[in-house]
Amino acid sequence: MKSLASPDSLKYSDAGDSNRKLRPKGKRFRDVMKRYGALYLLFIPVVAYYAIFHYAPMAGVVIAFKNYNFLDGIYGSPWVGLAHFKRFIDNGDFWIVFSNTLVLAFYRILFGFPAPILFAVLLHEMRFVKWRRVFQTVSYLPHFVSWVVVYGLMYNFFSESGFINTLMKSWSGESIPFLSSTEYFRTMFVGSAMWKEMGWSAIIFLAALTRVDPNLYEAASIDGANRWQRLWHITLPGIRSVISIMFILSLGGLLSVSFEQILVMINPQVSSIAEVLDYYIYRVGLLNTNNFSYATAVGLFRSVIAVALVLLANFLAKKMDEEGGIW
Structure with missing residues (x-):
């Protein structure tokens, strides 16, 4: 039974992978943003919400180890x-x-x-x-x-x-x-x-x-x-x-x-x-x-x-x- 993946196809596949690796990082980034930029843009408010309201306030946990007062600050x-x-x-x-x-x-x-x-x-x-x-x-x-x-x-x-x-x-x-x-x-x-x-x-x-x-x-x-x-x-x-x-x-x-x-x-x-x-x-x-x-x-x-x-x-x-x- 003949294999579905011939040596020629593997050769071309390897060549494509090497071309992607040789491609400059800036061009690869532009290609990704061109393809998925709209999705990343939609995701920005979600990241901003969790960063501002969930992760940033975690710095205040240090209050648990201090005698906090308003005058001296955190x-x-x-x-x-x-x-x-x-x-x-x-x-x-x-x-x-x-x-x-x-x-x-x-x-x-x-x-x-x-x-x-x-x-x-x-x-x-x-x-x-x-x-x-x-x-x-x-x-x-x-x-x-x-x-x-x-x-x-x-x-x-x-x-x-x-x-x-x-x-x-x-x-x-x-x-x-x-x-x-x-x-x-x-x-x-x-x-x-x-x-x-x-x-x-x-x-x-x-x-x-x-x-x-x-x-x-x-x-x-x-x-x-x-x-x-x-x-x-x-x-x-x-x-x-x-x-x-x-x-x-x-x-x-x-x-x-x-x-x-x-x-x-x-x-x-x-x-x-x-x-x-x-x-x-x-x-x-x-x-x-x-x-x-x-x-x-x-x-x-x-x-x-x-x-x-x-x-x-x-x-x-x-x-x-x-x-x-x-x-």
């Missing part, structure tokens, strides 16, 4: 080393806040992460395309509503004088303090987050489901597989890599439990279980006077743990599936 303030880190490790309030953060984050991942996957699968399995589009569009809308408005809706339904408690009083004469009870706060917190973000988070899983080969479903039907068996053996394995990547990314924000949501939902009755790291940093760093260094140290501590969790999750994902990790 670099003129006295150096204290790890004093602020020792302070929050020895602080009993910090560990209470840290445990609150882990518990709420665990509940959000346990119930909030599978929800968009199941919702995307249900939409994908719907036979009526019109209804599927209606449900899909309606599920997106809460994402664009601010947490202030969402909490306003929750207050109208679940407060002492809200719609739900009004019905309960008319039936049983009793009401339940949904928004001001430590017994129900975590349920309300996770439930409202799922309602707001489930439809929006399902978009990427819906896109992944379109990549699953329809011929696999036909072959499975011919072999006698029912709907549940096709879901378990074809649909979910087909989007397994996307699920693992999204899970790793969600672990990166594990300790950043929705600050806006906590800010509108927290009250003195539930603060013992509702105060999380982000709100604690806001309270000790901005509401208290001249505590910027301590708040920065707590924020840096949280970021280091988040990076460690992402690396660990990526390592485990690569062990379970070669295509499961991000890098």
Whole structure:
């Protein structure tokens, strides 16, 4: 059998490669810019955004190792080393806040992460395309509503004088303090987050489901597989890599439990279980006077743990599936 690549073609290919190598760097740069210049131009605002708002502020992390004050500035303030880190490790309030953060984050991942996957699968399995589009569009809308408005809706339904408690009083004469009870706060917190973000988070899983080969479903039907068996053996394995990547990314924000949501939902009755790291940093760093260094140290501590969790999750994902990790 004759080889597809003849010696003559290899010779010409090598000659082309050598010509590219001999071409001046300036000309090669002009050729690349001529071909891809428009794409690079579109990419400049993205690079500028991350450089200005994400990487440049990282220089301020040095505040965590200093006693910062406005008069001396960041670099003129006295150096204290790890004093602020020792302070929050020895602080009993910090560990209470840290445990609150882990518990709420665990509940959000346990119930909030599978929800968009199941919702995307249900939409994908719907036979009526019109209804599927209606449900899909309606599920997106809460994402664009601010947490202030969402909490306003929750207050109208679940407060002492809200719609739900009004019905309960008319039936049983009793009401339940949904928004001001430590017994129900975590349920309300996770439930409202799922309602707001489930439809929006399902978009990427819906896109992944379109990549699953329809011929696999036909072959499975011919072999006698029912709907549940096709879901378990074809649909979910087909989007397994996307699920693992999204899970790793969600672990990166594990300790950043929705600050806006906590800010509108927290009250003195539930603060013992509702105060999380982000709100604690806001309270000790901005509401208290001249505590910027301590708040920065707590924020840096949280970021280091988040990076460690992402690396660990990526390592485990690569062990379970070669295509499961991000890098």
